[in-house]
Amino acid sequence: MGRGRSGRVTRLAAGSVFLMLTLGACSTEDWNKAFGFGWPAGITEQSRSVRELWTWSAVAALVVGALVWALIFWACIVYRRRNSELPRQTKYNLPIEAIYTVAPFLIVVVLFYYTAVTQNIVTDLKPPPDTTVSVTAFKWNWQFSYPDRQDPRTDEAVYTVGSTTEIPIVVVPQGQNVRFQVSSNDVIHAFWVPDTLFKRDVFPAPTKNQNNQFQLKPEVLGSYRGRCAEFCGTYHSQMNFEMRVVSPSDYQRYLNALASFGNEDSDRQAKALTAIGQAPQATTTHPFDTERERRAPSERPAEAQD
Ligand SMILES: [Cu+2]
Numbered sequence: 001m002g003r004g005r006s007g008r009v010t011r012l013a014a015g016s017v018f019l020m021l022t023l024g025a026c027s028t029e030d031w032n033k034a035f036g037f038g039w040p041a042g043i044t045e046q047s048r049s050v051r052e053l054w055t056w057s058a059v060a061a062l063v064v065g066a067l068v069w070a071l072i073f074w075a076c077i078v079y080r081r082r083n084s085e086l087p088r089q090t091k092y093n094l095p096i097e098a099i100y101t102v103a104p105f106l107i108v109v110v111l112f113y114y115t116a117v118t119q120n121i122v123t124d125l126k127p128p129p130d131t132t133v134s135v136t137a138f139k140w141n142w143q144f145s146y147p148d149r150q151d152p153r154t155d156e157a158v159y160t161v162g163s164t165t166e167i168p169i170v171v172v173p174q175g176q177n178v179r180f181q182v183s184s185n186d187v188i189h190a191f192w193v194p195d196t197l198f199k200r201d202v203f204p205a206p207t208k209n210q211n212n213q214f215q216l217k218p219e220v221l222g223s224y225r226g227r228c229a230e231f232c233g234t235y236h237s238q239m240n241f242e243m244r245v246v247s248p249s250d251y252q253r254y255l256n257a258l259a260s261f262g263n264e265d266s267d268r269q270a271k272a273l274t275a276i277g278q279a280p281q282a283t284t285t286h287p288f289d290t291e292r293e294r295r296a297p298s299e300r301p302a303e304a305q306d
Contacts, residue, residue: 011142016056017248023230024141024189032164036051037055039055040194040195040197042197043195043196043220043222043224044198044216044217044219045219046216049121050122051197052112057114064301090157091147101217123214124215125213126213127180127217128177129177129179129293130176130177130178131172132147132178133181134146134157134159134183135181136179136184137184137189137202138186139186139232139235140234140239141161141162141239142168142239143159144171144241145157145158145159145160146159146255146258149234149256150259151258151262151263160258160268160269166269166281166282166287167240167285168242169242169243169244169245170241171273173193173218173245173246173247173250173252174219174245174248175217175218177217178217180215181213182202182212182213183202183204184204187232187233188204188232189201190202190228191228192228192229194226194227195224195243197222199229199232218245220245222244223244223283223284224243224245224284225242225243233297240282242282242283244273246276246278250278257276258272
C-alpha cells in the first residue's frame with residue numbers, strides 16, 4: 001500500500017517536470033499571448049485599458065477555478081469510498097452557505113467596479129482633442145470629413161467618401177487625441193475598427209444623442225479594416241472602410257493635399273494618399289464584387305433548375 005502510493009507520487013512528480021519543461025520551451029511571443037488570455041492587442045491608448053480589464057478578469061477566473069479544482073480533488077481523495085459504510089451525512093452548514101453566497105456577490109461587485117472604471121477611461125472626452133474627424137454613415141457607405149481644413153474653393157471642410165470601386169479611408173495621426181463625431185443620414189449604423197477594440201453605434205439625428213462623440217489615441221502606425229457593425233440593410237456586409245494611422249506630419253500633409261485637390265476632385269483620396277507616400281487604395285479590404293452580371297451556372301443538376 002505504502003509502496004503503491006509512493007509510486008503514484010513519483011509518476012505525478014515526473015509528469016509535472018515534463019509539463020514544466022515543455023511549457024518552458026515557449027517563446028516570448030507565446031508568453032505574451034498566454035498573458036493576454038486570447039485577447040487581441042489593440043492599437044490605441046484606450047484599448048490598453050480594455051486589455052488590462054480582460055487580463056485581470058481572467059486572472060480572477062483562474063484563481064476561482066484553481067480553488068474549485070482543489071476542492072474537487074480534495075473531496076475526491078479524502079472522501080473516496082473505503083468500505084461499504086455510508087459516511088456521515090451533513091446538511092444546512094450555515095457558515096459555508098453564507099460564504100458561497102457572499103463571495104460571488106463580492107466578485108460581481110469588484111468586476112462591475114473595474115468595468116465601470118475602464119468604460120469611463122475608454123469614453124473619456126476630457127483630454128482636449130488634437131484633431132476632429134466627422135464620420136457620416138449612410139446606406140452603404142462612409143464619408144470622412146476633416147473640419148480642421150477647408151477646401152479653399154467652397155470653404156467647406158475637406159472630406160472623402162467611398163464609391164462602388166473605392167473603399168473609403170479615414171486617415172488619423174499617431175499619438176494624438178482624435179475626436180470622432182459620428183452621425184447617420186438614414187438608419188442606425190455602427191462604427192467599428194476591430195483593432196481599436198472599440199465600437200460605437202451611429203444614429204440619425206445625432207443632436208438628440210449625447211453619445212455621438214468619442215476619442216481614440218492611435219498608437220501603432222498602419223492600416224486597419226473598419227466595418228459597419230449594425231445590420232443596416234441589403235449591402236450592410238459590404239459597408240467596409242479602412243483606418244490609416246500615419247505620423248502627425250503626414251496627417252497635416254494629407255489634409256493639405258485634400259485641400260489642394262478640392263472636394264470636387266473624385267480621385268482626391270487616392271491622390272492625397274499617394275502624395276504622402278501611402279498606398280492609394282485600401283490594403284485591408286476591397287470593394288465587394290457582387291458578380292450580379294454573371295449568368296446562373298448551366299451545369300447545375302436538372303432538378304435544381306426549375
Ligand atoms: Cu451600416
